[in-house]
Amino acid sequence: MSIRHLDSLFNPKSLALIGASRRSESLGAVLAANLMSAGFEGQIYPIHPKAQEIGDRVAYPSVADLPEAPDLAVIATPPDAVPELIAQLAARGTRSAVVITAGFGEGGDQEGEQRLQDMLDAARTNTLRIVGPNCLGVIVPGAGLNASFSHIAALPGDLAFVTQSGAMVTAMLDWATPRGIGFSHVVSLGDKSDVDFGDMLDYLALDFKTRAILLYVESITHARKFMSAARAAARSKPVIVIKGGRYAEGAKAAASHTGALAGSDAVYDAVFARAGLLRVFSLEELFDAAETLATARSVRGDRLAIATNGGGLGVLATDALIEEGGRLAELTPETIDDLSAVLPATWSHSNPVDIIGDAPGERYAATLDALLKEPAADALLVMNCPTAVASSTEAAQSVISSIEKHTAARGRSNAKTVFTAWVGDAAAREARHIFSEKHIPTYDTPEQAVRGFMHLVRYRRNQELLSETPSSIVASEDSDESAPDWSAAHSIMVAAMAENREWLNEPEAKAVLAAYGIPVVQTFQVATPEEAAAAAERIDGPVALKILSPDLTHKSDIGGVELGLNGNDEVLHAAREMNARVSRLAPNATLKGFSVQSFCQRPKAQELILGAATDAQFGPVLLFGAGGTAVEVLGDKSIGLPPLNSTLARDLITRTRVFKLLEGYRDRPPADLDALSAALIRLSDLVVDFAEIAEIDINPLLADDQGVIALDARIRLCPKSASAIERLAIRPYPRELEQNFAIRDGTDIFLRPIRPEDEPMLQSMFDRLSPEDIRLRFFASLTELSHSFAARLTQIDYHREMAFVALKEGDDGEPEIWGVVRISADPDNERAEYAVLVRSDIKGRGLGAELMNRIIDYAVRRGLSEIWGDVLDHNKRMLELVKELGFSVRHLPDEPGIVRVVKRLDAVD
Template identity: 35%
Template sequence: MGTKYLKRFFKPTSIAVFGASETVNSMGGAVLQNLLESGYQGELMAVNSQGYEQVYGIPCVKALGDLPEMPDLAIICSPPETVPGIIRKLGANMVKAAVILTGGLSSLNAETKRTLHDEVRESARPYGIRILGPDCMGMLVPGHKMNASYSHMNIAKGKVAYVGQSGLLGTAMIDWANGHDIGFSHFLTLGDGVDVDLPSVVDYLAQDPYTQSILLQIDRVEGSSRNFLSAIRSASRNKLVLVLKSDVIRDQKVSHNVAPGLDDEDQVYDAALRRAGAVRVGTSDELFNALETLSRMKPMRGERLAIVSNGMGPIALAADRLLKKGGELSQLTEQTSNQLHDLLPDHWDGQNPVDLHADATPERFSETIRILSKDKNVDCILVLHAPTRLAPGVDTADEVVKVAKKTPRNVLTCWMGRATAIESRNHFYSAGLPTFISPEESVDAFMHMVDYRRNQKVMRQTPMPYTEQNGPNHQRAREMVAQALEEKRDYLTHAEVGDLLDLYDVPAINTHYADDINGVVAVAKSLGGSVAVKALHKDNVYPFCYDEKSNQRWKDLAMDLYSIGEVKHAVTKLAYRVGERYEDQDCMGFCVQQMKRGFQSLQINVGVTRDPTFGPMIIFGVGGYAVDVQADRQVMLPPLNTSLAMELIKHSRVFNVIQENSYQPERDIEQLSDLLIKLSEMIVDLPNMACLEINPLLLNKRGLLVVDATVSLGDAVEPAISPYPEHLSEKITLRRSKRAAVVRPIRGEDEPNHLEFYNTLSPESIRLRYFYSRGVPTHHELATWTQIDYDREMAFIISAPVKEGKGVETLGVVRAVTDADNIRSEFSIVIRDDLQGEGLGEILMQKVVDYCRDRGTLQIIGSTLPSNKGMQGLAKKLGFRNSFNAEEEVVDMKMMLNDPVEDWQIYRLQH
């Protein structure tokens, strides 16, 4: 993404500090001292209206105009009321980056009725100056020898980037990290975020070669949740991203901040971050331990853990924690067991965990680790140590360090205690080995890495083949919702919900409606057998209408009514109970169904809710009218494919029940997965659908059946993750062969066809596309190419039915990646060798040009080798300007699509 402007923040060649002085407690003075002490190599300047000649040896001027030259970066520590004016002057003088450390900009100006925060934003807008802060601690970049913050100490160079929203938590993290010899590639907090936001910084760090992992501390998600998740999804594909989400400012009416049907917004954040491929930590202790893990662990080989200790007590704590967290103990090979039997006491049972006994010497520890490190079933080793006279802490630690440095496997350590353990831990810090205080912390740290590995696996699973949607039915569903909104209704009637489910091929029970008791009796007679009756009123037409004690769900129901007498009696009681609570105009009659609660049926709750931050979400879990469904409420962000739908099911208790009781578990899981995908389609098709609840959904040997469902409506809201842009698909005919084909955006399901397409390319086509010769792409690469974020990039393919046989094949692909500010989009294109002359290149290029123009991109660019005359000719034909780039030895192709309307856009086009 386009984050080049952030180099002015992280790699400035000159810095001016506004408000710098040598007075006590001067923030500007502290920043200037930190810059000097960190060894910053660029030019430093100071600005202070008091007229100092110098500050800590740095020349100082009274005003911006007195500076000998304009700085790359301005750091503002001046009083709040002066900040908007300084920003305006910086912008007018073409300074493009500013960090505002000053706080207190949120107070309201009585005259202008605006906050200083708003005035800063307005002052910057005409000039395109980018702003970090206000009220941030600044930033530290050890690799650039820059400490541009008010931190009380500097940081060491490392490979983990820290981005936070809390300045004080940031300084605490610096203090802790220095005490553990842990360094950072970048360290900054964002403050109130006038301009530079978390997604932009994450995008920059994701491309930084010196950053291997990213640690985020967030109190809230500012701005677009789609941008937030897009940035994290992109970064987590290549780097481990850990997130500490805290709730610093909680609304007094917490329920207003929680999606309907959920009782904890943590569920939503867990689901959102997991969907983005990040790993969430729950406490500051976990955050510190995660930093320990990130800084010292080697790449994960797998997730099977071997545990070694000199006592069963620590082993029991670690193994119990591991199993509760869903971890996996290594199963030792026979060879490993035999070798350990020769080394260990006779009481050892030959299994993992490995108890070395209380008399274990340092040599026994090290030899055991050496043997385990050669076991093919062991991916990581956790060494627990409790101090004894025979196993002194420091000596044992030194032996462990020696063997750990010789193995590619990760070795985690936990030296329990304090008085004698501190020195041992310091030895591990110096050796670069992860070490922890308790067995539980050790396992939690290991599981952070396991969770990341699992998240990545889920993100890159190849979905099942795509099934075409029923367009006409979905259009009728949209019309139904539009009609309800036109009638000023924020819900669908019970009958309309049944029609909606039918339009999406969701099997639902036949339901009959009656206005009064006599009507119910007449329906019951016609149905025969046992019936169920539900009273409809203004409240239970909405999803998740039950109260805290789950009473609402059965208060309006009468079930298992076998005789007409029972029907009359039960419905009379229902009518009386409803009549006590509602006026006549709020009662909506009754719905009558045959009882379908079979002895072998599993009741499930499934539906859609809407979160204030992340928008529509799909929920799934155990259901029924008389159980606490929220006790098993699993959540996932749409859109879903088969892999994601199955992952949602596996997290629920429903999955275990199916596995243990169903005689066709695969069929049941497949049917539930299909249902979840249909709900995902509804979310995309019906942006005004606020919530949908299906409860209960019956699952038995006959399949699925919806017994009851409700739908509420609201303002149109898009999913936080961009759905597949079906509207961009169009049918075409190839020029020469007249073969029918489709040009459309790529899907994750296209991965197998994309591999076949790549394998048809000649070495020359590959060289012209990638500028070098390369081998067959891996699954990891193919997943990255096909499972794209449609907000950030676009890939159009031409797909056609296979000439002989079933299925479709890919004929060509064009890809466009657009920068974050929608200034430029860079394209690349490749066509199958045997299809040259069919006009595929022109079709794809015109498609991507139109797409970029329609989304407001200013310029589209590309590069090709000088020998690729065909591409150069096609570009020229379409209106590109071609020019030879002598520095890169390529031909640049550029086309303006839209005119810039603001000064900052013009500046960006020029640089």
């Protein structure tokens, strides 16, 4: 389910309280008091077996005695009674319930788990939606609804707070109410038996009264549903999240470096970033971030210029900036000259710009005039500490004047964002009030201001992951050169699992990687020291010798690795010594022989780790970082979710400290980052294709200016519990939907789902549309397709959207888009809006009808009930086409000139 019937939950016309009580301070009494004092204008029906009235409302003995079916029921009875109550409510037509009661399997209680299932079965018969059980309740101040037992009422506002923990509701309201912070919704999800974070994100994304969505998350259920909803919501408004349980030690039993490094909190970091959410770590930071995102303009980078009348404040701000991962802007000589012309000779002559403690308003204004023109600064932080010789308020007013002049000259979208921190209490209070009135971000301390700047930086980065267009890497995905050898990899895994082996040995693991285009060193598997010596003769140059055993996780720990061996005699001696040593130190290990491989000598290469692991909630995750034997000690890694493209792969690389080394330093040239990105993409493809893969370690992977090569690899297998696609949190590119067909004049067309890389082709198609075709499709006279809009059209969520592009080779031999058709389904996967566009010079050849037929076929297979679209009433060609395809047509009374066309699909054969 998703948003079905959630309107009855958050905007009910009537409600019932089951478990109402007159006993002072009881749960039923607190709920009744909250419901009846919140200003709810609809009917409230308390239910009590004996009482005639509760508060000033008539009480009813049972659900059957209610005069009508309430939209919403709030249940606070003993748990055994709940399933039957839900059944009675569903039978009467109630659409939603908040189950406050606990006792539904918390802690693994089997009786409670059965009770939970009985409740859900009873609700499912009539699609009754349930919040809870074991929750504090729901508050919607704008609807006068307080269906909770919170001791503090929420103020009305435009922030939505959704939490897994009921205690976080009371903590939040206790913190927010004295500060005058209000909410559109406060929702305690409890055990998330039905309504979960995905449902709430879908609902709140469409709620025009909600400006930003705040989440407190302990765990996620239905990973793909959450990711799909979160990515959709983050495109429309800020979503800010706190994750509880950050230090859960879920990786203790991991058998590989990757498993140990990819702990649950690191995975959640990756999930939130990929979804375009901003993660914070405290309640105060949660509200600061919401306010910053509401008032501050976006920033283009992480370089900050700082101006202050106190050197100590500048030091504190700089420390906070570096700790948060930002950078001090390096002032250009021109800016330094401009500042020297207006500041005392004793100014700092660098960033932070110390304008000296006696700075009056005029000096602040002159400083800003110079710094706001600084091309190396992405934003500006201005600070003030009170002094006896200068007015803090006058300084604030001068800062505002400079900002307004700068904004007027450059335009709001091009003006630099300015953050302010006026420290102190009484002396700074008026200045902060003035800044707030002008919607200029203002903070009490340097650290808070820097954190606000970095919130914008991280938010922008995460949003770009939703909209950047990846470039092509290496060969085309469709070429034979880059196509993976799925059969070769599959046969190796099948053979290992037939022998009940959990781990592939090193040569097998490398063969799998090679099948997917990841470069590996030449490797031979042998059984005896003598065979090892013979294998060494087949390798040109020194060799590396490694013990083979399914029981040894880290071979080097017990002397199972020898490097740089020369000649067969040296290899023979080392192999015999290794056998004896390993047998002595690990007497229970089964020894299967040795791997002999070329000893790769690339002294200026960087040792890296690439890997994959399986997270309990989100399925396969990918890892990149600094590699080698000290990989866990270094802890320098980034985590991502498959599938990857070039943009996402490059982002994984740049989020590590080792990236600075890969860029080159001293006598080391920059590494081939394209080759490294390609290896990550190929690793992602491997994980996407095989549900049997539980873990992969490629450590070390050497990277230098010559490319990349894997020296060691391990792959752990497991029985499949789901299909390769089902276990992924993000649905990958659906290659199975690719097809060929011929249009009416016999021209062959290749049809496939749209990909992010298609943005340049889509832009080219737009450039070849007539102004009239543009107006008919977009209902506006667009002169260009902006990057953000084009990225949104190409970066789709295949879980809830689909778009097909019709491709034909152009005169230059490169593919061109001749037409696009798409549907976007509602969160309930019941209805979808369609759109179709054919290049103007291709119209009249039957392509539009073919595209419509194929998207209708897809919608039927997907299980949608109907597709619909809005068409301008003078678009005769489109109206004729949809009528031929069985669409009904009706005019919209509130939108003159627009016709709504609808096709029911449940009647399609």
